[in-house]
Amino acid sequence: xxxxLFDKVWDAHVVDTIKDGPQILYIDKHLIHEVTSPxxxxxxxxxxxxxxxxxxxxxxxxxxxxxxxxxxxxxxxxSRKQLEQLSENCKKNxxxxxxxxxxxxxxxxxxxxxxxxxxxxxxxxCGDSHTSTHGAFGTIxxxxxxxxxxxxxxxxxxxxxxxxxxxxxxxGKLKNGVLPKDVILYxxxxxxxxxxxxxxxxxxxxxxxxxxxxxxxxVCNMSIEMGARGGMIAPDExxxxxxxxxxxxxKGDEFDKKVAYWKTLSTDADATFDKEYFFDAxxxxxxxxxxxxxxxxxxxxxxxxxxNDASFEKALDYMNFxxxxxxxxxxxNYVFIGSCTNSRIEDFRIAADYIKGKQKAANVTAWLVPGSxxxxxxxxxxxxxxxxxxxxxxxxxPGCSACLAMNDDxxxxxEYCVSTSNRNFEGRxxxxxxxxxxxxxxxxxxxxxxxxxxxxxxxxHQVNHEYTAV
Amino acid sequence: xxxxxxxxxxAIPLDIENVDTDQIIPARFLKATNREGFGENAFRDWRFxxxxxxxxxxxxxxxxxxxxxxxxxxxxxxxxxxxxAAWALTDYGFKVIVSSFFAxxxxxxxxxxxxxxxxxxxxxxxxxxxxxxxxxxxxxxVDLVAQTIGIEGSDHVEPFEIDAYKKTCMINxxxxxxYLLSKKDTIEHFxxxxx
Numbered sequence: 001x002x003x004x005l006f007d008k009v010w011d012a013h014v015v016d017t018i019k020d021g022p023q024i025l026y027i028d029k030h031l032i033h034e035v036t037s038p039x040x041x042x043x044x045x046x047x048x049x050x051x052x053x054x055x056x057x058x059x060x061x062x063x064x065x066x067x068x069x070x071x072x073x074x075x076x077x078x079s080r081k082q083l084e085q086l087s088e089n090c091k092k093n094x095x096x097x098x099x100x101x102x103x104x105x106x107x108x109x110x111x112x113x114x115x116x117x118x119x120x121x122x123x124x125x126c127g128d129s130h131t132s133t134h135g136a137f138g139t140i141x142x143x144x145x146x147x148x149x150x151x152x153x154x155x156x157x158x159x160x161x162x163x164x165x166x167x168x169x170x171x172g173k174l175k176n177g178v179l180p181k182d183v184i185l186y187x188x189x190x191x192x193x194x195x196x197x198x199x200x201x202x203x204x205x206x207x208x209x210x211x212x213x214x215x216x217x218x219v220c221n222m223s224i225e226m227g228a229r230g231g232m233i234a235p236d237e238x239x240x241x242x243x244x245x246x247x248x249x250x251k252g253d254e255f256d257k258k259v260a261y262w263k264t265l266s267t268d269a270d271a272t273f274d275k276e277y278f279f280d281a282x283x284x285x286x287x288x289x290x291x292x293x294x295x296x297x298x299x300x301x302x303x304x305x306x307x308n309d310a311s312f313e314k315a316l317d318y319m320n321f322x323x324x325x326x327x328x329x330x331x332x333n334y335v336f337i338g339s340c341t342n343s344r345i346e347d348f349r350i351a352a353d354y355i356k357g358k359q360k361a362a363n364v365t366a367w368l369v370p371g372s373x374x375x376x377x378x379x380x381x382x383x384x385x386x387x388x389x390x391x392x393x394x395x396x397x398p399g400c401s402a403c404l405a406m407n408d409d410x411x412x413x414x415e416y417c418v419s420t421s422n423r424n425f426e427g428r429x430x431x432x433x434x435x436x437x438x439x440x441x442x443x444x445x446x447x448x449x450x451x452x453x454x455x456x457x458x459x460x461h462q463v464n465h466e467y468t469a470v
Numbered sequence: 471x472x473x474x475x476x477x478x479x480x481a482i483p484l485d486i487e488n489v490d491t492d493q494i495i496p497a498r499f500l501k502a503t504n505r506e507g508f509g510e511n512a513f514r515d516w517r518f519x520x521x522x523x524x525x526x527x528x529x530x531x532x533x534x535x536x537x538x539x540x541x542x543x544x545x546x547x548x549x550x551x552x553x554x555a556a557w558a559l560t561d562y563g564f565k566v567i568v569s570s571f572f573a574x575x576x577x578x579x580x581x582x583x584x585x586x587x588x589x590x591x592x593x594x595x596x597x598x599x600x601x602x603x604x605x606x607x608x609x610x611x612v613d614l615v616a617q618t619i620g621i622e623g624s625d626h627v628e629p630f631e632i633d634a635y636k637k638t639c640m641i642n643x644x645x646x647x648x649y650l651l652s653k654k655d656t657i658e659h660f661x662x663x664x665x
Contacts, residue, residue: 015660016653021635024653026660036552038503049651064501078501085503129551129575143551145579146505147645155650157657161633163574193488194545197574227548229574293488293548311487311543404497404550413520425492425549427515 002268004165005234006200009140009265013123015157022159028122029056030152031108032095034086035063035406036127040150041089051093053156058117059090059097062107064406067369067396070100079407104247106372106398109133109340113217114374116246120235120262125152130340130422131230132223136216137243138235138265140200143224163229164274166199167267170207172281177459177467179350180215181342181420181439183207184222185287189297191277196228199275202267203233207281213242214346221341222422225294234266286455288327289424289437291315296424297437300328300454318426319434320414327436327452331363334417335447336429338369338396339403342420342440345378350467351444352384360392361450367409368393369401393447405430418446441467472584473643477565478611480537483602484529489542490549491576495558497550508554509561534606538565541598541610545569546587547576556583566612568619570595581636582645588612588619594628597621614640 003011015024037059044051051057064079074080083100090097098104104111109130112118118134124141125131127149134141144158151158168187201223208216216233223231240259243249250258285299292315298304304316306323316323337343337351348368360366368388370376376398379385388395402409403421410430411417417435420443421428424435438446445455459467499511516528524531540559546569547555556579559567564585570592572580580587590598601608601621609622614637620627632640639645650657 016656018635022633024650024657026657026664028664035500039505039553042504043647047647049647063497076501082501082503127551127553129549131551143575145551145553145556145575145582147553147579147582151646151650154647155654155657156661157650157653159635159646159649193548194571194573197545197571224549224575227545227573293490310485314486404492406497406500423490423492423549425490427496428492431496431515431520 002271004267004271004273005138005202005232005265006140006165007271009121009123009138010162012121013140022161024157025123025160027125027152027156027158029058029112029117029124030156031112031124031126031131032057032059032149033063033108033126033128034061034082036146037089037149038082038085039146040153041093043150044153049154051095051153054094056156057095058112059086059095060105060108060111061086061100063400063404065100065399066407067367067399067401067409070397103373106374107340107343107400109217109221110343110371110375113137113213114246114372116243116249119243119249119258120239121265125158129224130221132228133217133221133340135220135223135230135232136213137239138232138262140230140232142230163200164198166196166201166228166275167273168201168203168277168279169205170203170279170281171205172207174207174281174284175456177286177441177455178284179439179441179467180211180218182284182287184219185289185294185297185437186284187279188222188226188295189287190279191226193225193293193295194227196223196226199228201228201231203231204267208233209236212346213238214344217344218341222294225422235262286439286442288442288452289435290319290321290327292318292424292426294422294424294437300456328454330416330452332416332418332446332451333363333365334411334415335364335366335443336369336402336417336419336421337440337443338367338371338401339421340371340400341422343369343371343375345375347420347440348375348379348384349382351440352387354441354444355391355393355448356387358391358448360447363450364447366393366447367396367402369396370398372398402429404428405433418443418452471643471645474565474584474586474614474640476611476613476615477538478609479539480607481539481541481568481602481610482529482535482537483599484540484542485599487543488545488548491547491552491555492549494547494555495552500552500554505557507561508558509563512558512562538563539568539610539612540564540566541568541595541602543569544571544592546572547580548573551575553579553583556580556585560585568595568598581640584640584643586612586614586640588630590619590628590630597626
């Protein structure tokens with residue numbers, strides 16, 4: 001029987017198998033940040049265990065960092081201490097750290113791909129559930145807890161039971177205005193937030209084949225929101241072209257040799273999956289969430305479902321929405337474009353393209369937070385910052401920011417935020433904040449209009465203006 | 471890690487589905503650099519109102535309910551990988567979480583911290599919720615060795631699944647680092663074979 005992409009990468013990394021138990025999986029790259037690593041360092045220190053392979057670890061500061069005045073000392077004492085602890089731990093253990101202000105600093109899942117640290121066929125872990133992002137390159141990448149961070153520090157390995165396999169296939173042509181974010185929000189709205197639990201997902205079909213790496217990262221990023229530990233897309237010419245020439249990518253003959261290997265990783269035609277879903281691209285519209293988990297999403301043309309269930313009603317109550325109502329026309333005061341889901345250059349190009357020549361609505365506070373220093377530099381270089389400035393948007397400095405509101409970027413109690421991030425949980429963006437997940441295009445349109453609009457209607461009147469899932 | 475074999479105790483019914491780790495421990499409390507003290511902020515925004523007053527409607531604040539067993543709705547622990555969620559629950563005093571479904575990363579984190587996730591059928595979960603709500607002092611027995619869970623006053627004993635390796639770790643208080651370190655030579659040998 002044939003092997004899946006996942007099987008091929010997994011099998012190449014199995015060190016050993018415990019009888020009737022888990023396998024020892026070798027980890028190629030371990031990414032760390034300030035929030036989920038300090039306790040792991042402490043544990044090793046207490047047990048007098050050295051870090052086994054410091055060369056295979058890369059650290060960044062992202063979760064806690066301010067997005068304004070990064071050159072100044074951090075005001076919040078606990079945040080500052082956590083960042084200082086990271087610097088100290090990295091220094092002590094010879095780990096590369098891109099700390100605040102470094103030209104490579106950024107959100108861990110934006111920084112590693114853009115530096116070529118992420119490469120096809122690898123195993124990558126990080127103490128962050130959105131590590132699934134790196135699966136866009138055909139890597140096995142997944143989030144781990146801090147005890148596992150300590151395990152990887154100690155042995156560069158993890159004890160794991162091989163997950164089951166799941167494939168989501170989307171074929172056809174996406175409509176104008178439908179972006180990769182809409183594709184993944186649509187999938188999650190159809191299959192729910194736990195149907196992927198226990199599985200590793202592969203995304204297949206021409207919709208993903210035709211996507212840019214940025215788009216593929218947006219899709220794989222949200223695999224965890226359907227419960228899957230990770231999501232992967234087979235590496236192809238788009239992938240190789242993206243990796244080529246990046247700082248830590250293999251060079252010359254070494255690169256060609258790697259590409260020859262990466263080409264063998266695609267799922268075999270006769271391979272089978274434990275579970276499969278098929279969707280038609282033509283069914284997908286710009287998506288919005290209306291509840292308190294990412295599975296509670298609707299197409300822009302749809303109304304909130306009339307479900308009778310206590311958890312469903314609790315969610316609507318939190319959001320202050322009613323069953324059967326449309327979201328179109330809802331006034332919105334906050335817009336956030338950022339997070340490891342949508343803070344790459346392409347996301348800001350889409351936003352700028354829409355915003356150009358328009359003005360932000362007076363009622364809206366709009367935060368644009370690039371995923372990394374490199375994305376920030378590119379925004380300026382491409383002239384996008386000028387467009388944002390002229391339209392009244394605020395371009396901030398890189399970090400996780402209002403996605404989880406660990407820093408000062410909090411949405412006030414009771415306010416709605418149309419956000420390009422990945423989670424609409426209660427209080428995720430600030431205590432009492434109400435999150436509506438959407439694409440960067442929908443977020444930009446909301447900021448300009450001051451309310452939710454049906455973007456598809458607006459696009460119908462525009463000639464020669466395509467927003468597609470590139 | 472603390473050892474776990476059996477436990478007979480009262481339980482708290484948290485009859486809510488999709489309890490995510492942002493609810494178990496909100497992100498603003500993740501700034502500590504040690505593992506202790508997270509219990510104080512477990513379920514913070516459900517236990518307290520925005521103005522800091524106690525939310526008497528929330529089950530953890532209802533005096534009739536107490537105990538080291540949390541019985542929760544489907545898909546418990548979804549969301550972020552933060553192990554702080556498992557630390558918050560153990561620090562609060564929980565030793566067992568019962569649900570009809572657990573999110574992957576949370577389940578692993580719980581097991582790595584001596585917090586036993588017991589996955590039961592939706593029917594049994596309902597029975598359990600009903601029994602506790604009808605009579606809060608009802609005792610629940612969780613037997614990890616036999617892999618069963620039972621309700622006091624009922625003959626119904628429900629089996630549950632757990633990974634054999636993880637079961638051994640829980641019963642003996644071992645963790646994965648000890649095992650992995652014992653395999654150092656095999657790992658070093660494997661590294662030489664990597665493409």
